[in-house]
Amino acid sequence: MSVITLENVSKKFKGNTLFNQVNLNIEKGRIYGIVGPNGSGKSVLFKMICGFIYPDEGNLIVEGKLIGQSKNRFPNNFGIIIDRPGYIANKTGFQNLKELASILGVIDEDKIEDTMELVGLLPESDQKVKNYSLGMKQKLAIAQAIMEDQQVLILDEPFNALDFDSVKHIRKLLDSYRQEGRTILITSHNQEDIDILCDSVYRINNFKLEKVI
Numbered sequence: 001m002s003v004i005t006l007e008n009v010s011k012k013f014k015g016n017t018l019f020n021q022v023n024l025n026i027e028k029g030r031i032y033g034i035v036g037p038n039g040s041g042k043s044v045l046f047k048m049i050c051g052f053i054y055p056d057e058g059n060l061i062v063e064g065k066l067i068g069q070s071k072n073r074f075p076n077n078f079g080i081i082i083d084r085p086g087y088i089a090n091k092t093g094f095q096n097l098k099e100l101a102s103i104l105g106v107i108d109e110d111k112i113e114d115t116m117e118l119v120g121l122l123p124e125s126d127q128k129v130k131n132y133s134l135g136m137k138q139k140l141a142i143a144q145a146i147m148e149d150q151q152v153l154i155l156d157e158p159f160n161a162l163d164f165d166s167v168k169h170i171r172k173l174l175d176s177y178r179q180e181g182r183t184i185l186i187t188s189h190n191q192e193d194i195d196i197l198c199d200s201v202y203r204i205n206n207f208k209l210e211k212v213i
């Protein structure tokens, strides 16, 4: 079953072409890797898929709905890491996640605590996010992306700043999500992450997505 479809999607910024007539089909229950050099458009691709920016041409269809129309500006139920999330620096990790969880109101405090433990953060810690290390901030980003059991995860560099054991742990977690039937898109500059996790890999090349695996 196709979860995300790109049909002839093109995108330019100030005359600089990033994507030209790109087609892509993302199937449920698989992990996809998007690779390419710095500045090739990986984050822009993810932002288009999430409805944060719109293609100049072409269609983006998520679960059968055309993204960008008034009622479907953003896909529902995506867990997203793109760029650095805007945390409230003076609050703890738990308080930040609680604020985010209050938007949809579908999870309780126990679920937030469980998710924090799952990614390797201490829910009861009174440490404010402004004093978090880079790796801890990354774990908090992962926690917000998964805490509501989001069925599609769009993860731009999810392993950034994580230590070796944490990388192994998060890889296992993503693998278990795939087995549950969730769909995951990741970028990584670490080829090992891509090789270990991904069922399909696409490289941005010549303004297209070239299938590598």
Ligand SMILES: Nc1ncnc2c1ncn2[C@@H]1O[C@H](COP(=O)(O)OP(=O)(O)OP(=O)(O)O)[C@@H](O)[C@H]1O
Residues within 6 Å of the ligand: 013, 014, 018, 036, 037, 038, 039, 040, 041, 042, 043, 044, 045
């Ligand atoms: N809102 C924007 N306005 C103008 N140019 C933009 C905008 N967003 C991205 N770009 C440009 O698009 C290009 C692709 O950026 P993008 O962040 O997608 O690269 P990337 O492949 O994710 O790179 P990296 O590997 O460094 O993370 C860059 O040249 C960037 O400057």
